[in-house]
Amino acid sequence: MKRVGIIGTGIMGTDHARLLTSSVSGARVAGVHDLDPVRAAEVALASGGARVFGNPYELIVDDDIDAVLVASSDDTHEEYVLACINAGKPVLCEKPLAPTVEACGRILDAEDKSGTRLVSVGFMRRFDPGYTQMKRMLQLGEIGAPLILHCVHRNPAAVPGLPGAAVITNSAVHELDITRWLLDEEIIEVSVHAPRATSHGGGTPDPQILLLRTASGAVADVEVFVNARYGYDVRAELVGELGTVTLDGPPPTVLRRSGMDGRALPADWRPRFAEAYRLELQDWVDGTGGAATAWDGFAATFVAQACVRALETGTAQPVALPPMPELYR
Amino acid sequence: MKRVGIIGTGIMGTDHARLLTSSVSGARVAGVHDLDPVRAAEVALASGGARVFGNPYELIVDDDIDAVLVASSDDTHEEYVLACINAGKPVLCEKPLAPTVEACGRILDAEDKSGTRLVSVGFMRRFDPGYTQMKRMLQLGEIGAPLILHCVHRNPAAVPGLPGAAVITNSAVHELDITRWLLDEEIIEVSVHAPRATSHGGGTPDPQILLLRTASGAVADVEVFVNARYGYDVRAELVGELGTVTLDGPPPTVLRRSGMDGRALPADWRPRFAEAYRLELQDWVDGTGGAATAWDGFAATFVAQACVRALETGTAQPVALPPMPELYR
Amino acid sequence: MKRVGIIGTGIMGTDHARLLTSSVSGARVAGVHDLDPVRAAEVALASGGARVFGNPYELIVDDDIDAVLVASSDDTHEEYVLACINAGKPVLCEKPLAPTVEACGRILDAEDKSGTRLVSVGFMRRFDPGYTQMKRMLQLGEIGAPLILHCVHRNPAAVPGLPGAAVITNSAVHELDITRWLLDEEIIEVSVHAPRATSHGGGTPDPQILLLRTASGAVADVEVFVNARYGYDVRAELVGELGTVTLDGPPPTVLRRSGMDGRALPADWRPRFAEAYRLELQDWVDGTGGAATAWDGFAATFVAQACVRALETGTAQPVALPPMPELYR
Amino acid sequence: MKRVGIIGTGIMGTDHARLLTSSVSGARVAGVHDLDPVRAAEVALASGGARVFGNPYELIVDDDIDAVLVASSDDTHEEYVLACINAGKPVLCEKPLAPTVEACGRILDAEDKSGTRLVSVGFMRRFDPGYTQMKRMLQLGEIGAPLILHCVHRNPAAVPGLPGAAVITNSAVHELDITRWLLDEEIIEVSVHAPRATSHGGGTPDPQILLLRTASGAVADVEVFVNARYGYDVRAELVGELGTVTLDGPPPTVLRRSGMDGRALPADWRPRFAEAYRLELQDWVDGTGGAATAWDGFAATFVAQACVRALETGTAQPVALPPMPELYR
Structure with missing residues (x-):
């Protein structure tokens, strides 16, 4: 105990x-x-x-x-x-x-x-059944070698006027980690492409599109949108040489009501990732080592800072991580 | 502990x-x-x-x-x-x-x-997130008063020549329980309508369609098909006066591969109801009382026996449960 | 011309x-x-x-x-x-x-x-791309020999107090025809199982569940619900010995808005079957003979009358069609 | 006539x-x-x-x-x-x-x-029911002002060694046109971000990700992948300030077979856009003027050439269209 x-x-x-x-x-x-x-x-x-x-x-x-x-x-x-x-x-x-x-x-x-x-x-997303199944399918060869990862990360609302850097370090950082984890390699270059900002963000440069290039040449594109209004919505599609895997929303029921046939979206991340949190804690208590390490935490912040520079300068930024210490091999 | x-x-x-x-x-x-x-x-x-x-x-x-x-x-x-x-x-x-x-x-x-x-x-289905959300939506009034419950329960294969009664008591019994639990009332009449049997069942009267009428006049129809070949598949739609709720499959990803865009079906009930089993055990350990009682177990067997008679006689059977003991109120 | x-x-x-x-x-x-x-x-x-x-x-x-x-x-x-x-x-x-x-x-x-x-x-449903693809998949052997056809036919609202017979002859008659056409055989027995009526129908016995048995022993169950309120909704699943085919709704887009991810349902049958009507007329003008014949029209009314008797008497009714005239072979 | x-x-x-x-x-x-x-x-x-x-x-x-x-x-x-x-x-x-x-x-x-x-x-995509409904929803204000358009355009296979420019001018050009048509404004800057090429393309730089910036500041990202192997697949999601609209595949049925629940993907573009071609021709014969004009054809080729330069130089390219002649106002 x-x-x-x-x-x-x-x-x-x-x-x-x-x-x-x-x-x-x-x-x-x-x-x-x-x-x-x-x-x-x-x-x-x-x-x-x-x-x-x-x-x-x-x-x-x-x-x-x-x-x-x-x-x-x-x-x-x-x-x-x-x-x-x-x-x-x-x-x-x-x-x-x-x-x-x-x-x-x-x-x-x-x-x-x-x-x-x-x-x-x-x-915690490393423990989400959708992401883990996506990684398993990749490892099983179901979709061939990975080429592109499309990500969408939408929150209904953020603090008005949230700085653009915080959109990256608070929200998009999840995709920075999941890209490294899913593809099992480092990100070596990033750029940020911001459309016209939504009128509902109080000036926040939101949404943003991040492009992440990995060591093997795969590319992830990430839409992060913290004032998307309509609901909390996280999606991803991993495109391989033979096929693709797409996250499918976890609401276990479909409601037909008032002229609409569909699934309710959660209001925030907690119901969406409830199972991920439970599995993360169980893994930690068991000591089975599935969680992100200090190296992963370092790398996520390192890449996020490069994205912030890319946003601020409008130019692509190389990401030159120092060598990974022996301890994390 | x-x-x-x-x-x-x-x-x-x-x-x-x-x-x-x-x-x-x-x-x-x-x-x-x-x-x-x-x-x-x-x-x-x-x-x-x-x-x-x-x-x-x-x-x-x-x-x-x-x-x-x-x-x-x-x-x-x-x-x-x-x-x-x-x-x-x-x-x-x-x-x-x-x-x-x-x-x-x-x-x-x-x-x-x-x-x-x-x-x-x-x-265990009483703990499945799909069924519990279906019940919650019903209780919240999202679909109005319940009228019809459509159920489908398919297994890929059964023992060749399994008796028709066993199709009911082993498999359909889950729907007998879930109908009582979801609608929170007793079943008062049953009939069984068997199509021509599949050629893959070794003589088992399979599939079967069960019709269950409840005390309030709702009707559940249940397709049970234990040699459905293509996969394990449990579905349900609850139809109310204002809308409907449908179970949606839990595989958390969609695979596009070889000309097909879809979700993998489990081979049996264990992956499908893994979360239900965990939650059932946690509930039992916690003593929170969400599980079926001895009365529920009695009623399920009682209704199942009426279905077996309906199958064997080809006629509708009333279901006259004895009064529920005070202990279960 | x-x-x-x-x-x-x-x-x-x-x-x-x-x-x-x-x-x-x-x-x-x-x-x-x-x-x-x-x-x-x-x-x-x-x-x-x-x-x-x-x-x-x-x-x-x-x-x-x-x-x-x-x-x-x-x-x-x-x-x-x-x-x-x-x-x-x-x-x-x-x-x-x-x-x-x-x-x-x-x-x-x-x-x-x-x-x-x-x-x-x-x-016109005989020309709907969904039904025609369902029939094609059946004919190609994709799902093996047919055993069960599940049908749902919902209208948002009907004239208050519409007689129960009219629910069958106006609405369910489409499913009577589609069952004969899809399975390419006659219906030989029918029964009707009405749940408690919805409170929104002004006394109409609505919804109803029709069970139709065909000459080969397949069974169709049809939910017809003319005061379903939430939208116009027609669905069907054909269950064969090896797999199933399900109609999928034709709205070509998904809308994410206000906490919901889903598809808009049409208000009535016309947008749903717009393409079917066009193809029906083109077929008729071309004289290619895909439409229902007088025999089909006769049989649909014949079976519908048997369903009305089943509704009124509460008992299963045999359907003994006269021999089909030579002209329709 | x-x-x-x-x-x-x-x-x-x-x-x-x-x-x-x-x-x-x-x-x-x-x-x-x-x-x-x-x-x-x-x-x-x-x-x-x-x-x-x-x-x-x-x-x-x-x-x-x-x-x-x-x-x-x-x-x-x-x-x-x-x-x-x-x-x-x-x-x-x-x-x-x-x-x-x-x-x-x-x-x-x-x-x-x-x-x-x-x-x-x-x-012809301008006549596809999915795209036209997407545009209608945008015009009705269902999703608010547009910010991002995500596009995916996959073909199963192309001529081995097809030049990278041809991937743009043959395939991605459809998205160049649809972006202009849907957002009703011009593209003013483009860049191309090619991941590692698939091993199934014989050297073609494939897939590619195109980023298109419009006059109002919206951004479209386009994945074009002409050797995607698994099927023909065209998808799009339009993200607005209040919600999103996504194209949903037109196959009108779902097949459950061999452990999979899903929809068949077409082998090429013709079944996918059959209805679009018919409506395009009817519009042309009727002279109702829904089709792309010579100006649209000019602009598509103009933008495509900028994308080719972006691919070849690895840098973003401005797109400075000449003034639109009066005739096309």
Whole structure:
């Protein structure tokens, strides 16, 4: 029975606590910390009586905590993840691993020096049954060698005036990770092609089209649209030399009502990826190693920064990742 | 941590052991019995070191067993479930509760006398996300009052020459249960309309069309076809006064290959209902009471027997269930 | 250039005039009659200057009319079709051929005596690309020998209090014809199973489930629901020994809007079967003989009357068609 | 009755002759020319006895020919279309209007000087029910202002070693036209992003991704893949500020067979766009002016040449169309 400590009980931390308590085998929430002690106490109670820690570092080093889940604000990820590495404890960090390439690099160095892979990054789509089946079909040769990956990532609404960089680092970063994971290779060049912005975004350069070229010469195009209004919608088609695989929406029913025959779209990502989150946590608790590593977290932020430069300069940007440390081979 | 004993380690028992060990929160397999002690030992080992019991009744009464899962052959269900009731232990019995109305009735009486609901029956479809969303949409009024339920239940192949009665009691029984559960009322009349039999069934009267009339006057039609050859396929459409809800297949991807654009069908029921089994077990471990009760198990067998008579006589059969005991209100 | 005379310029007659004028090769509307001479004149004008006839019998025998399209009220079909047979002119009669078995029989006798097949009946679904592809796949052996045909036929709304018999003779009659045509054999027994009626039909026994057994032992089940509210919806699945074929809705686009991903449903049958009507008329003008014959029209009315008796008596009804005259072999 | 002369009886010319004879109202094939007189004679015979012309210019000026359909090889389009303009006769020219911008420009000048719009170009997709419904939904405001158009255009196989330019001018040119037509504005910048080439193309740079930016700032991305192997597949999604519209494949049935549930894909473009061709010809015969004009033909070739330069240079290319002549306003 793995005893998990959770740092940060916002939307994601609370949801992870619920899943660990009710739907994951072999784990329980043993400790909780949040800047808001009332909120932490509520989650601790709902988790069947976990201990509330006033200090996150005390939680990390406590003998009754076997592993740590970091779901606090992005800018705090680095210090907590580093503390976990120092304490020699497995840590699952919500994406992004850290907001800057430099911060990600410090985590990578620390873990590499420690000699043990302790860090997982919460790119949950790697556990989504649609994406995993897509990868399996690719591996089985069903569609031949991959050439193009078409991605669509739409949210109904974002904060008005959200900077264009945040569209990439918050949203498109999922596709940056999934492209690397699905094709099992690095992205070497990126460009961003923004149409006229929607009038519903308060000035945000939205939607955007990202073009990602991989080491083998495959190309991914990603539409990211954070003010798409009509619903949350994530789609992908992987085109190979012999055929294609397309994600199909998970709503398990079709409704015919009021002149329409169709499927309801979720309002946000949580119902869409509920199963992915559960499987991600189960994998982490089991230690089976399916999650994104610190290297993956570093690479995602590295590529995202190149995309931000491409957006800002209007020109294609090479992506020259440093060599991958031995630890991640 | 609920300690579960499993009686019977065939396909279903082994699968339940795996789920309890790897994917369900708050439970572990603590004891295993099977007629084949080698098989029992294998499952016990894979479950992380459960104890193997040579005698199922010893497993049932053992102090280290909190709850029992019965997945042995159908004709043994009655005696094991009765022993669990006597021992005051929760029991999840694979469907059917028992093969005859009389045997089901004896279980019902025993449980009613015990004054506590201990028995759950493994009609896993009640936990399938498609069926539960269908029921939720009905309850939300999305389609108005229900009028018709169309069901299709196809297996690729059955034992050649399987008796017509077994097509009903093994396969169609799932639809008998789901009709009662979805519409939340009893079936009061049944008839069976068999087309010419397929040439691939070795003489089995297959396919069959069952018509079920409920107390409120809704009608369910059920095509059950156990030698459909092309794949495992379960579908349903619930027609209300304002609209309809249709199950949509769960394969999360579409494959375009060799001149075809479509979804792969599973070879049998296990991938189709994998999520339903997991949720059923989690519900049982949590004691949240979503599963079919002994009354539901009794009613399913009762209606199935009426369908068998309808098949054999070619005439509609009334279904006059005895009054439901107070315990199940 | 075939010169067509149209009798009756209601919805269907006007629509046929438009198609003959604008979308069919080798024909033009040369004469028009309607009880309402203003309406007839409007259609004649829109058809490029056809002649208006005050008397339908004069239209039928006029030397400048090569063929006649009967789209007047059902009870007038018999006399006009008989007049066409007497005049030796091809006639396309909207369904039903005539409202009673007796009237259909008189037409059949007259045509049989004339020794020439002059009568076509407007069961346009025989030309719908979906149904024709379904039949082609059956004929190609794609699904093996047919066993079951599932049909759904839903209209959004009917006249309140429409008699139950009219639900069959107006609506379900299309499925009676399509079952005979698709399976290429006669229906030999029918029964009707009405659920509780919808509260939106003003007392009409609606929906209804018809069960039709064919000579070879296949079974068709037909849901007909004329107050389905949500849209016009016609679907069918043909189940064979090796696979199935399902009609797929013809709207050529999917709309994602307001939380829904789906296809718009037509409000009535005309957009749904627009292509079928065009192909039906082209076939008739070409004389290629794809349409339903007088025998088919007779049989559809014959089976419909048996269904009405089944509805009224609550018992299965045998369908003993007289021998098919030599002319229709 | 419009008397049509056809120049060129290859695949397209023969198909047009068949449609004009059998499925279009108000026209007949009156003259046929082909380099191969035997082939011309066959088509003339199948068209009900058209006259065979040994000289295409004699066909064009003949008094018994009202309008001309040019379906000869691309490099002959210019001279025949110019001859039609000189003769003052309507001409429907298969795409491309001409292979070079200069040749297209000469046609444009000649027509402009003639002062009458006589030339139509056979971009048949403008008549496809899917594209027309997409445009209608856009015009009705169903999806708000357009931002992105995603296009996919796949053929199963092309001539091995086909030059990259031909992938654009033969195939992607359809999307160049449809983008202009759908968004009703000009393309002002293009770039081409080729992934690693498929190993099944004999060296053709295939697939390609084209990015097209329009005057208002919308962006179209076009995957063109002429050796996609698995089937002919054309898809498009138009993304607006409020929702999206997606083309849905026209096969009217779903087949469940051999473990798969799906729709058959056509082998080439003819079944896919059969209805578009028929409607295009009917529109042309009716003179309703829905087809692409000489200006559209010029613009398509102009943009295609910019895409070829973008492919060859690897850089984005501005597209500076000359002013549109008054005649096309």
